[in-house]
Amino acid sequence: MKKKKFTTFAVASILSLSLMTPATSAAFLPGVSSQKGINDFELKVKQLDEKGIPSFLSGKLSNQKIKTEADVKKFLKDYSSVYQVNTESLKLLDKETDDLGMTHYTFQQTIGNYPIEGAVFSVHTDKTGSVTVTNGNLYGLKDLAKLKKQYVHVNGDSAIDLAWKHIDLKPEDTELTETIESLHGHDHSLGEEQIKQDTVYIYHEDQFILAQKVQLQFIEPYGANWQIYVNAVDGSIIKSKNAIMDAETTGTGTGVNGASRTLNTYYANGTYYLFDVTKPMNGVIETRTANYRTSLPGSYSVDSNNNWSASSQRAEVDAHYFAGQVYDYYLNKHGRNSYDGNGATIRSTVHYSSNYNNAFWNGSQMVYGDGDGSTFKALSGSLDVVAHEITHAVTERTAGLVYENQPGALNESFSDVFGYFLDTGDYLIGEDVYTPGIAGDALRSMSNPNAYGQPDHMDEYQNLPNTQAGDWGGVHINSGIPNKAAYYTIQSIGAAKAEKIYYRALTNYLTPYSNFSNARAAMLQATADLYGSGSSTYSSVQSAWNSVGVY
Template identity: 55%
Template sequence: MKKKTSLVLAIGLTMGSVLPITAAANAIPYNVTVQKESKQFGKEAKVNWKKGQAVPSFVQGKLSTKAHKNKDQIMQFLKENKELYQLDTDKDLTLLDVETDELGSTHYNFVQSVQGIPVDGAKFKVHTDKDGIVTTVNGDVFPEASSYFKGKLKVQVAKEAALDQAWKSIHVTKAETETNAEASPDGKKFEDTVEKAELVVYKKENNFYLAYKTSLQFIQPYPANWVVYVDAVNGNVVDSYNAVNDAGSGVGVLGDTKTLNTYYSGGTYYLYDTTKPMAGVIETRTAVNRTVLPGNYSVDPDNNFIATSQRADVDAHYYAGVVYDYYKNTFNRNSFDGNGATLRSTVHYGRNYNNAFWNGSQMVYGDGDGTTFTSLSGSLDVIAHELTHAVTERTAGLEYQYQSGALNESISDTFGVFLDKADYLIGEDVYTPNKAGDALRSLSNPTLYGQPEHMSKYVNTTSDNGGVHTNSGIPNKAAYLTISKLGTSVAEKIYYRALTVYLSPKSNFSDARASLLAAAADLYGTGSTQYNAVASAWTQVGVN
């Protein structure tokens, strides 16, 4: 279990010029990361460079010769190696927390800021082993952000006005998204629509903006988890995308009998599980073929949920418990947020709805049209896929665009396979119920379903948030090669550690390779069979 100490403070050091190899980063082609030996730390250390970034995103190796066992010593380490990152960390870096994990490794987690305002996605991490030796420094920081702005940052647009502009930009009013939510057995009300806004510095191409990062989550008139960046100076929309994590997969109700944890109140049994060692509960609701969330409770008078209309409810409830148990028993993770959050599912969403998705707050399942899909809540790998999106959101925070978004999708597919070990297919149980043998995606052979399995076939597109459901085939193939070589029990440990310790919001495929190698090194040692298997898998898909 991780021991976590929360800190909010700035560390005081100044870093000067960058390494001589910095110039090489600007020549890197789009979507490519190169790895070079570090002149700062010697031949054994490797440095990943992304195109357009002045500093490396991943440095790995034996980076110190003496122990660094507290924040002051980490500060001293950074001072001694100030030429690596071009940051005045007294002003630019804030230490958020320090975590010590079950291996004895310690992780110092920072966020870059400009005049105290966080830079969106700019997470920075320093990792030490159990002896205090610095082994990895990773994340995406942008030293040019501080000098980009002249003078003190001044907010000219109120938070409420920014939210209004965000709503206008998506051509939906808040009123149009609101429905009448009912209370749960404990009397709490649920919000249908969630709106949030935080002030950030946002990088788009070569420009930086003082902006509100707004989040608009709703279920009607369509499922959405919009992220809209609104300029805090002039009110213009800088960027936006819909981050609903859409599996595009479905499951059928297979007729098997399951034991359920229910809740009895007032002569009625609810699909409301309070038996897990968590702060929240596992609850299942039905939209009754409407588009209202969270919907009505799934109930039964005699605790036998055997009606045909209840089968989707049973599977959603049961499989949510399976996924909870997997994360708790395998990684000691208490629900998707690690703190016992309620797992809420709504089934029978809409009519003939061919989809399932995590909307940022809960799971939602359609019944399918009977041809393309049957009831989508019946598939363990689909439910594992969607709830892993929630875990990713609370850990690495992989942005749902381009390579980081494709990694987000791939991580969910991979954990779907970890839980549903029968094969390397996703959604095969519910996809085209009248046709046997097909699926939505395959980790072992992504090309069967129109996905690339090598970087030479990478698809550059602006659709689907930059091809997140297409290019995920590349890391999926790497996951298959890793699992088939090492087995699930080893691979899942490596993937979970990479997800929760090393990956960060803007990680690309090369960062994923480096993160998985760092995790394998922590668990099994650099140069171990496990380490080499991970390296080989990613080399085979063209990610070096």
């Protein structure tokens, strides 16, 4: 295939990660010497956002022992010159103690009763109760001083109507819900609301705007996970995008590679279903077919004798089998019960549309096309593609990496990396289903991103516009840089250590607007937690990110 050309751009500003010692650390907020500052900390890592507020601090950050939410807020108040936040604006979302004895406090910053979009901040303590890491995105008192009084004049229902109008559709034009039959004594539905609305503050163009965040998820007349922000004061559209997580891995062909599979199915009323109820903790794997149409979730894949050997069934077989493997991987390796951690049904629909060269996670389920036979064969026939898409769902429920610019490229990269962890034969992505007439071809390469038109170093970073035409800031392009860092990491320390580090970083230390530098810090912190900051493993992870120009 032809290699894609790409243009090298100069990087105007990348937050640097500094390795600090007590002797070299310095206060970074002048004029606040009467309050506790950075000099009070024994830092290993310091990262500041563009406002001078810490996006990532690691080291010995407290002498007092933290046991409660109140203790955390007292710590932040004591160091108000550093964090610049009114602790009354922080709402505790989660407190969790992990198997290393570390406790993770996750907060949502609010204005009044409304959350600030993307303002998620975490404080992490070791098993003795000492603060060792803080990370995330905060808006300081100077930012909040810009806030103008705003009142809701456009309610949630009105905002939903305006959102539909904005995308030039009506609810009846789309496929939103379906009632499905009861299997195994349980009623199963789509599992998630497909129209969602929340009142939030969004920081947009250097100001806080009270908004109604509307999410519209549907599959007909096209796959969509619209995120639309409606001004709650005047009803104008602040910004919108179809945030469907598209791996561009839809396939081709009439069957999938001919491998024999052992399937967990369900029998009822003389019919076998691709419906797996054997997973622990009530996990369910469910596979359907769209019958070459676009309505979702489609009808159940069924068979009369439990021998799923017809060529038309091969896409279902692999979708079902591989989804089960991904479920088992996350449970057995990381103790995670399905993508949401709470046993959510993993639903896949194959035979979507006709000659459809794509696969995607739409916010509720997996969808696979059959491809056109030359660009792809059935995309469900590639384990790393299936793992990639389900990992988008894991990321959505953990770090919540926003699907644009560097956070979006990290979102794509984490899906590729976990695709590799499930399919470790090579560093290619989608090679089992892509261009079946060309041997050894793939969508991407983690070991050699340049071979498929991706940068592999920050010197080649592409500053693309945050538009659909610009791939939302290059989420599928610039992911080559963290992918290459992952390749270096895995080559140096092995997949067994790397997968633990990547999972811990994703689920504990990344937040919606984390950039590449934040990801490096998250990886190093996860490595320090697991293997120690003085270990050779730590040095290897550090070197991997150095090698791609992320500091």
